[in-house]
Amino acid sequence: MTADPSRVAAAHTLLAQLGVSVADLQAAPDSSRRMPTVAEYLPRVMAAATPSSCRTYGTYWARMAAVWGDWPLDAVAATDVEALQRHCVKHARRRSNGRGGRHAGENVISAARAFYTRAIADGLIPAGASPAHQVRKPRRLPSPRRALTPRELAEINAVARTSGNDVILDALLLRLHTETACRRGGALALRLMDLDIEQGVVRLREKGETLRWQPISLNLAARLHQHAISRGAVLPGDALLRYRDGRPLTSRRYDHLWKRLGNRLPWVAAQAISTHWLRHTTLTWVERNFGYGIARAYAGHTDSTGPATTTYIKADLQAVATALAALTGQPHPLATRLDDLGIRA
Known part of the structure; x- marks a missing residue:
């Protein structure tokens, strides 16, 4: 339908009297949709x-x-x-x-x-x-964290096993993080169903909604199972790590543990050493002895950023188990025999 030229002219005249243009009408916001605060x-x-x-x-x-x-x-x-x-x-x-x-x-x-x-x-x-x-984000500075030396790691474990009100729990925590290089959130999220004592693996759920099976020594697997059952874990969804009264573990245990270690080992407090340093320690050892690809898998890194070669150096569960066997000096059912690889534990 063609518009009546006389009506169009009248409309333009009216808009001019109101001080409004056609462009203003087209750009006018929808009054029914208010911008939320x-x-x-x-x-x-x-x-x-x-x-x-x-x-x-x-x-x-x-x-x-x-x-x-x-x-x-x-x-x-x-x-x-x-x-x-x-x-x-x-x-x-x-x-x-x-x-x-x-x-x-x-x-x-x-x-x-x-x-x-x-x-x-x-x-x-x-x-x-x-x-x-x-607004530009500030550049992230390099992390001060590093791998602990064997002597430092031994001192931390010795103090944890001889002080505090639950040395069994603290020893398990340090051993779990040393073997798996998992984060605190991954350990706290463990449930009874996430532990496979026959295959020697735990299912870790960590940041970024990642999910993976991580090898652990059969000795640690048995101790974790005994710990959970003795402290009231019954159902598959029950928390694996628990206080002596049966309550599921919280992050406060980590805070108390490292505060106690810092009180007895001044260098721990001075350098603000935390659980994440154990992750650095294990992954550094794996990278030095087994290479970047296996260390990346051991850490649970799945991001695709970085060099294109990361696409071709993915390691499987058996490779991670082999590195764990060398780290702990204990055989693992999923590991390739170290003798076959020419590696001494």
Whole structure:
């Protein structure tokens, strides 16, 4: 249908009198769709986030809601994000192994980016309009962690086995982390069903929702099973690691363990040594003796970033078990015989 030229002319005249152009009408926002505020939108972001993201970014999201809570999403500018970053750096908790709040500054930008990435995906703001992505993240400094020496590792184990109110549990924890190089979260997530005492493997669920079977010595497997059963684990989904009263283990045990070790070994406190140093220790040994590919598999790394050759150097469970057998000096049912490889335990 062709528009009546006289009506079009009349419409243009009316718009001119109102001071409105056709372009203004086309760009006018939909009044029925109000831009949500930061506080209103945050629950939706948290509901869609993984548990690990909520743990990492939760504090910073709460801070965003406290500062910008009643602001519409599109009212926050890059300057506001940077100001919040400076505030978090300045008021970060001071720790012995801290970097002057640098980690807090990095996390607040990551949290804001995750928040606005979700807003873009939901169509609330256009792509490229995220204020958080306009702020440069601070460069991550090299980690001060290193592999422990045999003497240092022996001292840590000796003190753990001769002090504290549950030396059996502490000895198991140190042995588990030394053999598997797992993270704290992986150990705490272990259930009775995740332990295979015949094959000598545990199923680890760690960050990034990764899942893998990790070899452990048959001796450790038997002790873990005995520990769990004696402390009340019955159902397959029951926690494997438990306090003496039967409660599932929490991260507080690790905090108490390393505080006690630091009190008795001053060098542990001075260098802020933690469970993650055991991961560095084991993986360094595996890499030196069995190569990068097996160390990568031992660590449970599945990311595809890095050199293209990582695609071709994947190691299987048998290769990891072979490295474990050499590390512990104990045979493993999944391992290739060390004699066949010309390696001495």
